[in-house]
Amino acid sequence: MRQTIIDQFKGIQNGICRALEECDGQAKFEEDLWRHHSGGGGITRIIQNGEVFEKGGVNFSHVEGDLPPVIATHLGVQGVRYFATGVSIVIHSSNPFVPTIHMNIRYFEVESGQSWFGGGIDLTPMYVNEEDARFFHRELKAVCDRHNPAWYDDFKHQADDYFFIPHRNETRGIGGIFYDHLKPGEKGTFEEIFQFTTEVGKSFAPVYTAIVNRNRHLPYGEHEKNWQLMRRGRYVEFNLVYDRGTKFGLETSGRIESILMSLPSMVAWNYNYCPKENSPEAKTLELLRKGVDWVG
Amino acid sequence: MRQTIIDQFKGIQNGICRALEECDGQAKFEEDLWRHHSGGGGITRIIQNGEVFEKGGVNFSHVEGDLPPVIATHLGVQGVRYFATGVSIVIHSSNPFVPTIHMNIRYFEVESGQSWFGGGIDLTPMYVNEEDARFFHRELKAVCDRHNPAWYDDFKHQADDYFFIPHRNETRGIGGIFYDHLKPGEKGTFEEIFQFTTEVGKSFAPVYTAIVNRNRHLPYGEHEKNWQLMRRGRYVEFNLVYDRGTKFGLETSGRIESILMSLPSMVAWNYNYCPKENSPEAKTLELLRKGVDWVG
Numbered sequence: 322m323r324q325t326i327i328d329q330f331k332g333i334q335n336g337i338c339r340a341l342e343e344c345d346g347q348a349k350f351e352e353d354l355w356r357h358h359s360g361g362g363g364i365t366r367i368i369q370n371g372e373v374f375e376k377g378g379v380n381f382s383h384v385e386g387d388l389p390p391v392i393a394t395h396l397g398v399q400g401v402r403y404f405a406t407g408v409s410i411v412i413h414s415s416n417p418f419v420p421t422i423h424m425n426i427r428y429f430e431v432e433s434g435q436s437w438f439g440g441g442i443d444l445t446p447m448y449v450n451e452e453d454a455r456f457f458h459r460e461l462k463a464v465c466d467r468h469n470p471a472w473y474d475d476f477k478h479q480a481d482d483y484f485f486i487p488h489r490n491e492t493r494g495i496g497g498i499f500y501d502h503l504k505p506g507e508k509g510t511f512e513e514i515f516q517f518t519t520e521v522g523k524s525f526a527p528v529y530t531a532i533v534n535r536n537r538h539l540p541y542g543e544h545e546k547n548w549q550l551m552r553r554g555r556y557v558e559f560n561l562v563y564d565r566g567t568k569f570g571l572e573t574s575g576r577i578e579s580i581l582m583s584l585p586s587m588v589a590w591n592y593n594y595c596p597k598e599n600s601p602e603a604k605t606l607e608l609l610r611k612g613v614d615w616v617g
Numbered sequence: 618m619r620q621t622i623i624d625q626f627k628g629i630q631n632g633i634c635r636a637l638e639e640c641d642g643q644a645k646f647e648e649d650l651w652r653h654h655s656g657g658g659g660i661t662r663i664i665q666n667g668e669v670f671e672k673g674g675v676n677f678s679h680v681e682g683d684l685p686p687v688i689a690t691h692l693g694v695q696g697v698r699y700f701a702t703g704v705s706i707v708i709h710s711s712n713p714f715v716p717t718i719h720m721n722i723r724y725f726e727v728e729s730g731q732s733w734f735g736g737g738i739d740l741t742p743m744y745v746n747e748e749d750a751r752f753f754h755r756e757l758k759a760v761c762d763r764h765n766p767a768w769y770d771d772f773k774h775q776a777d778d779y780f781f782i783p784h785r786n787e788t789r790g791i792g793g794i795f796y797d798h799l800k801p802g803e804k805g806t807f808e809e810i811f812q813f814t815t816e817v818g819k820s821f822a823p824v825y826t827a828i829v830n831r832n833r834h835l836p837y838g839e840h841e842k843n844w845q846l847m848r849r850g851r852y853v854e855f856n857l858v859y860d861r862g863t864k865f866g867l868e869t870s871g872r873i874e875s876i877l878m879s880l881p882s883m884v885a886w887n888y889n890y891c892p893k894e895n896s897p898e899a900k901t902l903e904l905l906r907k908g909v910d911w912v913g
Contacts, residue, residue: 367888367889489873550883558877571783571784578889585886587846587884589883592663592672593663
């Protein structure tokens with residue numbers, strides 16, 4: 322079963338890389354293969370300085386090892402031996418009107434036999450375009466609805482809660498879906514949950530490239546660029562201070578460059594920047610909160 | 618006694634701001650006064666876009682409140698009511714040959730009557746200049762030696778251990794001195810430790826401006842600038858992932874803009890950047906490790 326999941330996840334990585342290269346039209350992914358010190362390894366693919374994509378990574382990894390005790394306790398699992406595989410994506414674009422996006426699908430197994438899937442896709446626009454936001458959430462809802470009519474609501478709330486920056490009292494972006502510890506049981510068989518996770522992965526490219534293509538040619542100036550660089554600062558704050566995946570990678574001594582590929586190439590922190598009232602920037606900030614209904 | 622410490626610390630803030638403005642010759646500090654939700658407040662002073670200093674903060678604060686239980690446990694203190702006051706400085710310069718510097722002096726008191734001082738100064742050059750590094754460490758040693766001949770070695774090792782980025786296996790810079798939980802006892806009376814902490818604060822301006830003035834006119838190009846932006850990335854990684862002061866500020870809901878003034882204005886993350894062998898960048902990396910003897 323591990324190999325089936327690995328093969329499926331690798332296929333998803335390949336499909337997404339092809340679609341993003343085609344969308345960009347200029348840059349190609351470069352690949353780094355690496356091995357993890359405790360077992361397994363990964364395929365890191367990075368796209369840089371493209372027509373649209375400034376820096377992005379589409380990474381596959383499968384890692385085996387011993388969980389640091391603090392993480393085992395946190396997960397509430399017995400035994401420390403684990404196997405994890407997943408695809409992780411973060412894409413930052415040059416144009417401030419093209420949102421940053423993140424996707425992750427993952428499978429986790431510990432020696433006691435417990436195993437689960439997790440995943441999700443969330444969007445981080447520098448300027449929230451409400452039409453795009455509705456499109457994005459409706460597409461994700463459609464993926465969920467094909468499997469369980471309760472999942473979109475559930476996973477949308479989880480994304481709101483997860484992609485939140487407490488010290489800023491802001492969500493990282495407009496959310497999306499996020500799920501973790503999704504185990505076979507009432508909600509579906511192992512096969513069904515695996516199938517759902519696969520579909521989340523496969524929905525990434527068509528949904529994101531549609532949003533990219535709507536915005537990639539919008540003109541912008543220095544003002545919008547500066548705002549983008551500051552918003553990227555928030556992205557860095559979230560990833561380094563709160564993101565569990567990043568923490569897990571750093572604590573299990575993963576391949577640092579593959580973990581931190583999520584950080585944008587250029588970032589700014591301006592002291593105490595406050596957008597003007599009623600500006601597009603202020604309007605965006607108003608929408609970076611939990612509980613916004615994008616599908617109603 | 619609290620008021621005496623507060624007055625002394627405010628005086629140190631004033632002296633440092635004057636010295637840095639004089640050194641820069643162009644930019645002036647701007648001041649924000651703020652109150653903390655649970656008691657006390659601060660004086661944040663920011664210098665930006667100067668002749669030398671690109672972004673820096675010299676902050677005073679005195680805060681009272683209830684410790685989050687997890688921090689109280691971590692500190693091993695009884696009672697959760699605390700009083701803390703300190704001066705915190707981070708200065709980032711435009712010229713990649715002018716090191717970033719950090720200083721902090723602080724006094725901490727909990728309701729059970731326990732109290733201690735902490736502090737230190739550490740230097741983060743983008744290019745390690747060995748002569749500057751020796752000057753810097755010898756000046757700090759001189760401050761320590763006037764109080765206790767064992768302190769420089771002790772506090773230098775603590776700085777090496779503290780300003781370390783495990784996931785990069787690099788020190789943040791060339792260290793300096795760092796001490797915490799320095800309580801009245803064998804090592805000195807309350808008055809002596811307070812006096813030492815004051816002298817650390819007062820040594821900041823002459824030591825740093827000497828280093829600034831040696832390097833501020835060195836020419837540099839795009840290559841050195843890019844390296845600086847990437848090294849700043851490491852600074853951000855340290856501060857957001859490991860720095861206890863930053864964590865304490867975020868967890869006690871301090872004034873975010875004053876805490877995160879430590880982050881540079883422009884930062885870069887380049888995927889998997891490796892300096893050329895024997896380059897100045899590679900030589901610097903070789904010196905970013907624990908245990909380098911700069912005073913021998």
